Amino acid sequence: MKTFTPLTRRRFIGQLSIATAAALSLPRSLRAATSATSGKKLGIAFAGLGGYATHQLAPAIAETEHLRIAGVITGTASKGEQWRRKYDLPAGSVYSYETLDRVADNPEIDIVYVVTPPGTHRDLVVRAAKAGKHVICEKPMATNVADCDAMIAACREAGKQLGIGYRLHYEPHHQMLDRLAADPQFGPFRKMQGGFGFRMPGGRPWRLNKQLAGGGPLPDVGIYVIQAARRGAGGVWPVAVTAKEHPKTRPEVFTEVEETITWTMEFPGGATAEGWSSYNDQRNDFRAENADGRNWLEIGPAYTYGGLEGRTSRGAMDVRNINQQAAQLEDFARCVLENRETPVGGEMGRRDIAVIEAIYASAAAGGKRVEVPGL
Known part of the structure; x- marks a missing residue:
């Protein structure tokens, strides 16, 4: 996999704390x-x-x-x-x-x-x-x-x-991921991998409180990797997972939640995805490829508020960055005005939490394969 330019702390915080200067107007479909x-x-x-x-x-x-x-x-x-x-x-x-x-x-x-x-x-x-x-x-x-x-x-x-x-449901690079996953001339994707993480400072931010956060980097930033892999798999959720929590290098900071965790997701039809999330290191990428690896897609940076870049085996993604929050x-x-159901509803959020619970259960069981319950 191609190595992406790592985020510096200044660049990461800048992307996650102010609206990106690269964010442009809403897509035409949302403006009309x-x-x-x-x-x-x-x-x-x-x-x-x-x-x-x-x-x-x-x-x-x-x-x-x-x-x-x-x-x-x-x-x-x-x-x-x-x-x-x-x-x-x-x-x-x-x-x-x-x-x-x-x-x-x-x-x-x-x-x-x-x-x-x-x-x-x-x-x-x-x-x-x-x-x-x-x-x-x-x-x-x-x-x-x-x-x-x-x-x-x-x-x-x-x-x-x-x-x-x-x-990110409304972000053009991730929407291209949807389209290419559904394109029989390009996909379907069979092997995926992605990671999102940053170094969490010390102190007692709420993200390190298990009762408030529900966990560490997995539900906070790892959820973006889960979502990207689900989209790469054609919109379906994984049926089973295996996972491992890595040893803590700063146990005095991470007293309640994981510091770094990795997992594998199995999807219907045989697709798999390797996920990574951490509060101790930086990563911000996603890759998907078809069975023989000839057709592939990469996004990196992949999950931040702006500045996303993508490329495929056909060339660079010809899409622009937008204000993701405005589009959402x-x-x-x-949806409210037109009385139509939001495409990012509670059932979607619930399924992601079910996946996260299964990942934690697998990690707690020493990497045992855990099936993900359906709705």
């Missing part, structure tokens, strides 16, 4: 308004005002046609007030986690985007749905399948959409 949606803007409230909501999601709203910021939900009153002033929100549009249920009385809020640690997702998603709001839940969907089931059930009972924050948000708004 329909008669059913033209002129309508839905109000969205962010639950959780951390770096991702502040630096990626909120600025992306300005690049959408059918969304506006209508409220915030936060555990820090001063932060809520800063957002209220910055986005000229009306009085009464700032909620705490304790008062989240009162969004039911605010007709200006149509959607709640939950951008808090995964261990809090179930409670906030269920309450937002019961308040009569559509919900977007940031990935990973939850820390366990049982919580995913409760979230899906709550939104279904409320008659509201539940979307998961899979921004705009499509969810259109």
Whole structure:
């Protein structure tokens, strides 16, 4: 496999903390308004005002046609007030986690985007749905399948959409992966490999708290590798996995979660994928090839917010980078307005958590093959 230029820490953090300067306008298919949606803007409230909501999601709203910021939900009153002033929100549009249920009385809020640690997702998603709001839940969907089931059930009972924050579903390089995987003249892909990781600093960030995060790099960044492999396999999920947690080089930091983990996924039809994720080293790539290796695809950088590059056995990918968050948000708004199901719904998020649970079970059992349960 070709070696990609490694990310420096500055480059990695830059890509993950501010909207990429290379991000361009939305694809034409997402910009073209329909008669059913033209002129309508839905109000969205962010639950959780951390770096991702502040630096990626909120600025992306300005690049959408059918969304506006209508409220915030936060555990820090001063932060809520800063957002209220910055986005000229009306009085009464700032909620705490304790008062989240009162969004039911605010007709200006149509959607709640939950951008808090995964261990809090179930409670906030269920309450937002019961308040009569559509919900977007940031990935990973939850820390366990049982919580995913409760979230899906709550939104279904409320008659509201539940979307998961899979921004790469809308990214052009990954969409080309979908197309080539389905092209009988190029695919199908039979061997895949990918990795995503970075060096986690010390201290006690929530990502090192198992109760809040559900695990370490696997659910945080490894989930992108799982998603890419699933797409390379033609949109199906793996039927079985084997996995290994690697020895910790900084055990004083990783007291609750893994530092590095590798896994193999088996897909229907015989395709396999090798995955890697780590909080101790940098990697950011994906490769897929057909049975004889003559047709192949590489993306690297593969998972960050911008600056993605791709090439295939036919040549460079002739696609551009976009604002991934804007594309994701705009499509969810259109799904609500057009009454069509989001393509990145709760069932997709649930299946990924089922894969992650199986990977952890295999690693805990010394690499034993573990079948992935279906829906």
